[in-house]
Amino acid sequence: MDAIEANNLSKSFGPVTAVDDVSIVIPEGGIFGFLGPNGAGKTTTIRMITGVLIPDAGSVRILGTDVNKDPLTAKLKMGVIPENGTVYSDLTAEQNILITAKFFGMDRASREKRAGEILDRLGLSERRNDMVRTFSKGMRQRISIACAIVPSPPVLILDEPTTGLDVYSRRLVIDTVRHMNEEGSTILLTTHNIEEANALCTTISIIDRGKIVATGSPEKLKKTFDTSRYVEVSFDQPVGQALFSAPGITRAEPWGDKWRVYTDDPDRAVKHLASAAEQNHLTIVSIATSNPTLEEAFVRLTGGV
């Protein structure tokens, strides 16, 4: 059985089509990443999957249960961290977790044991009795995650879980996602951080302007643009675009203190750059060829080039 099955989801807000006929099938056990630029429709899709927003068309099933027809049963199967997921500021860290556990029907002993375990895992044991309003953003996000995982949900849905977090909190969140996946939870997450998606996800869908433009493993998506490679080069003096005008070079762009030169034939491009440097009395400080990254695939797929 699939963990999440979203069929032909569509949603419009007035004249704006936010999500247009999106279908996603996520088998049990994987970590599925949902990537897209701002306003692409990621959060709208997640909100329809979690039952927060009623779709104009389409259906969502969580482990076989329709979210809109039997929301109570479907929601019992998932833990959710909404975008900007906040928790109740006027409750303590532990109270937030315990009250969430009550919604899932956990008995008192299980609630307290599980809350203790999670607070330990997320490094918040010492602050368990403090009001959440006194917490930093990273700590609040950790409590938000604690609330989502307290029932050990078979499906865990996270909308931008690491946005705006410090390195320590981000690492804790990623470790927790991996841990939950190892414990058997299927994960659906949206993120802006492409390297994070690359490192975490077994499958990625890229959404743009409300439509899914590509789905596959991170490696498969990278290979989509295997014909397009690039050479990164830096010189001892500033140079202009004219230096990169040569057959086989499709474009060049400044990349920090370097230039990134896109080409179908890296070997030919490297030879041209060496020759051009000699002619212009330049010294090559560094040069390296690379395959396209997931970020490159993302930028190409979402029309960012």
Add this chain to the structure above:
Amino acid sequence: MDWKIFARSIVVVTEKNMRIYYFKGPVVVFGLLFPLIMFLTFFIGRNLDIILFFPGFLGMMLFFTASSVGPLITPWEKREKTYERLVSLPVILESIIIGDLMAGAIFGVGITTIVFVISAVLLHLPLANVGLLAFSFVLGSITFAALGTLLASPTTDNPSNIMMLSSLVRLPLIFVSGIFIPLSQLGGWEWILTSLSPLTYLVDLFHASLNGDAVYPPWVDVLVLMAVILVFIWCAKVIQKRNLVKGI
């Protein structure tokens, strides 16, 4: 639908609301001080018949306490972004509406019972039917907590908008009820206007249970209040469902 899960979701939403919004020192203190201030305003220095006007005073207390915090809960949670988390938990819209209602009703019954007991002891009030009085407390609290939930439903994440709306709706309901002038002394258009306020029927029930001098038979008051509860809940559900469709 699994009714056990539904019932549990209502209980937990109620508990959550009680902890976060009602069991707060300032809220409880205000709830208890407010009747005292209103009592002094109405009765001190005026030669009013306490026995005749106390049911109206009691109705007004219940009205204000049961509908005081409820209108602010949903807008506040939308502003704080906790509403989305709540909706994604194992709840349905009805769980949230009824949970909000229950919290307001419990607060209303609690505060009004304390006020009544103190008043009954100090003022030697008559008590014609204690069972009917207790039932009236519960029914009245649910009615006005349902009004609070309805007032919380319009699309906004700004609690101050709802406070304005709440005053705009609640104050006229008081003025057109039979609090200031006993129903038995009204006639014509005044009678019709008064019949539009649910508070009128609650005050009449209090007259029946305290003094035994109600205008309508108690079953009429009960039926009207129950119908009003259903209408308020239905309207709240329709508006909040529309908000879920619109994503607001």
